[in-house]
């Protein structure tokens with residue numbers, strides 16, 4: 001787990017670094033807002049601990065910029081300001097939590113742990129992945145190798161069911177019972193038709209097959 005700490009005060013910065021490293025986190029410590037924002041924009045951290053009073057950019061500005069760029073990493077503001085309106089605007093600007101300096105070491109760890117836990121729990125609920133195939137359930141978007149693929153509702157629901165049940169052979173009956181909830185006549189070959197649409201849409205963006213047809217049993221989605 002990687003944490004970015006943006007703090008210009010050397011003493012506080014290295015204290016936070018030490019506390020988090022002791023807990024087993026990998027920490028990158030930077031002292032300016034511009035470098036902090038640049039690193040955070042990559043979206044590769046599990047949490048960001050952000051000071052508000054930085055020499056170049058205001059911490060609140062960084063919060064807002066990151067959220068504008070769709071970076072969803074949890075943000076913990078660490079600041080000497082404890083005025084209620086600063087806390088509120090921090091949260092308004094996209095921060096997830098707020099801790100006032102001076103802080104208690106165990107409090108800092110508890111807050112960071114909680115943010116990371118919640119972040120990963122939500123992520124695993126909203127994102128389904130199989131190799132180069134990625135689906136965001138909240139936004140109802142589907143990507144192959146980071147190219148967004150336009151799926152109809154039926155195709156999307158079918159794809160989602162396969163992603164949730166990957167590496168397992170799924171029969172036509174199971175699909176007709178679970179995917180569109182209407183149930184349909186299995187003889188009409190709906191599944192085959194929709195699968196062929198999906199395969200056609202995926203094909204230009206990958207060399208892999210992903211869908212395997214298992215004779216007399218059904219289909220399997222796999223990254224093998």
Ligand code: CA
Nearest residue numbers: 008051053054
């Ligand atoms: Ca500061």
